[in-house]
Amino acid sequence: MKFVTFQTPTAGERSGWINGSLVMDMAAISGGKLPNNLLDFLEDSHKHLDLARQLDESLTVESLIGAKGIYALSDVQLLAPLPRPKSFRDFFAFEKHVLDARRRAGLDMVPQWYDLPAFYFSNHQSIVGPDATITKPRHANWLDYELELAAVVGRKVQNISAREAEGSIFGYVILNDWSARDLQLAESPIGLGPAKGKDFATSMGPYIATPDELDAYRDGDRYHLEMTATVNGRLLSHGNAHDMHYTFGEMLERAADEVTVYPGDLIGSGTVGTGCLLELGPEVHRWLEPGDVVELEITGLGKLRNSIVASSAM
Numbered sequence: 001m002k003f004v005t006f007q008t009p010t011a012g013e014r015s016g017w018i019n020g021s022l023v024m025d026m027a028a029i030s031g032g033k034l035p036n037n038l039l040d041f042l043e044d045s046h047k048h049l050d051l052a053r054q055l056d057e058s059l060t061v062e063s064l065i066g067a068k069g070i071y072a073l074s075d076v077q078l079l080a081p082l083p084r085p086k087s088f089r090d091f092f093a094f095e096k097h098v099l100d101a102r103r104r105a106g107l108d109m110v111p112q113w114y115d116l117p118a119f120y121f122s123n124h125q126s127i128v129g130p131d132a133t134i135t136k137p138r139h140a141n142w143l144d145y146e147l148e149l150a151a152v153v154g155r156k157v158q159n160i161s162a163r164e165a166e167g168s169i170f171g172y173v174i175l176n177d178w179s180a181r182d183l184q185l186a187e188s189p190i191g192l193g194p195a196k197g198k199d200f201a202t203s204m205g206p207y208i209a210t211p212d213e214l215d216a217y218r219d220g221d222r223y224h225l226e227m228t229a230t231v232n233g234r235l236l237s238h239g240n241a242h243d244m245h246y247t248f249g250e251m252l253e254r255a256a257d258e259v260t261v262y263p264g265d266l267i268g269s270g271t272v273g274t275g276c277l278l279e280l281g282p283e284v285h286r287w288l289e290p291g292d293v294v295e296l297e298i299t300g301l302g303k304l305r306n307s308i309v310a311s312s313a314m
Contacts, residue, residue, distance in 0.1 A: 001052060002207040003038060003171065005083055005129070006076040013079065015041065018207060019056060021073050028069025030055055038082050038208075042263035045154040045170050049210070080129035081173060081208045082152055085266040088124040088202065089255055090148075090177055091117050093246040094239070096273025104281060117246040117254045122177070123199035124266065130205040130304050136290055137200050138311040140180035143288040147229040147237050147275030147296050150175035151248045152208050153265040157256045162249035165256065166221065169248060171208040174296050174304040175268050178202060181278055181287070204266075206302045214300045221247045225299040227272045232293055236285055239272035241298070 002018040015038045016026040027036035034048055035041050041048045092098060092113070099109055128134070136143050154170025177198065184197025217223045222242045229237035248267060255261050277285055288294070290310040297303045 001049070001056065001210050002213065003041075003081055003210075004205075004207045005038060005079045005081050006071075007079060008071060008076050013037070013083070016069075017052060017056065018073065019059065023071045023073050023076050024056070024059075025069035025071070026052060026055075029067065039084065039086070039264045042152070042154055042170060045263060049170075078130050078206050080127045080132075080204050081206070082204070082264065082266065083127055083129070085124045085127065085152070086262050086264040088122045088127075088266045088268070089119045089251075090122050090268035090270060091119040091246065091251045092270040093117060093244045093251060094270055094272050094275075095245045096239070096243065097271045097275060097279060100273065100279045101276075104278060114245075117251045119251070119255065119268075120193045120198075122194075122202060122268075126199060126201050128201060128203045128306070130203070130306070132203060132306055133309045134178055134201050134203065134306050135309055135311050136288070137180050137183065137196075140183050140197075141287065142181035142185075143308065144179045144181050144277045145229060145231075145288065145294045145296070146177040146179055146271040147227055147239070148175040148177055148271055149173075149225065149227065149241050149269045149298060149301075150204060151252070151267045151269075153252070153261055153267065154263055156260060156262055157252070158260045159258065160253060160256055162221075162247065162253040165252035166247070166249035168252065168261075169211060170263070171210045172214065172301060173204050173208045174206075174298050174301050175266075176203040176294070176296055176304060176306065177268060177271070179276070179278070203304060203306050205304050209301055217300060221249060225301070226297075227275065227299075228297045229275060230295045231285060231288070234285075236277075236280060237272070237275045239274055241269070241272070243273060244269060
């Protein structure tokens with residue numbers, strides 16, 4: 001199933017799923033048996049997902065006519081499918097990206113990268129969705145996109161194996177970890193990792209696909225998913241999720257080591273190889289500017305589109 005959060009001209013923020021060209025308001029069509037937001041849905045994701053599937057399979061053409069809580073996809077505004085995740089850990093799982101980015105900076109590979117999947121915490125309160133505008137930070141000149149895949153945790157876990165961890169993933173979604181590279185460069189020598197270079201915006205969407213939606217692309221503990229990024233219609237980035245050095249099971253195992261990871265936590269893969277301007281270099285494309293449109297696309301997960309605007313701050 002493909003879960004979304006959306007709003008209409010007459011209704012506030014709602015959650016549900018996509019069925020073809022329709023969007024189902026899960027609270028409305030379940031008569032209140034399902035919650036009206038995905039965070040509450042994930043608190044008992046197994047039970048709620050079973051009911052959602054039963055409802056979805058029971059829908060007929062006759063039941064859809066004039067039914068309350070059913071909208072044409074073209075009539076709703078999709079928001080970030082999980083607008084306020086409980087936390088956001090972003091990992092560093094693609095070897096090619098790490099090698100290329102460090103080479104650009106004149107640095108050798110860090111051998112410890114191969115010892116464990118590393119991550120940093122980003123701002124889970126600055127999540128935006130498809131077609132949202134991204135404000136270029138007023139003190140930044142080197143604005144960049146990052147083409148990533150993310151997993152949404154579906155149950156509370158701690159001290160589990162990678163295999164068990166994979167079974168705790170509710171679904172997958174496209175993620176753009178926007179980066180102000182000049183701010184990041186100024187912070188990096190301090191040694192605490194990225195902060196102001198990352199915390200102004202992260203976009204995700206258009207929907208969270210449950211793992212069964214991607215079964216056709218599965219290969220063991222990885223997925224063959226093409227990942228692309230365009231800027232103003234020009235293809236710049238092209239990679240594949242199968243190239244991840246660390247699996248999502250391994251990343252979640254690391255995150256849950258002596259720590260409780262909760263339903264609604266967000267786990268980012270890190271950037272796919274070729275998946276950002278820093279990696280590609282100025283000979284391929286300049287840094288992003290207001291007016292630019294960035295589109296990320298991943299097999300089975302749709303397309304995430306955002307445009308850049310200038311800051312209104314003086």
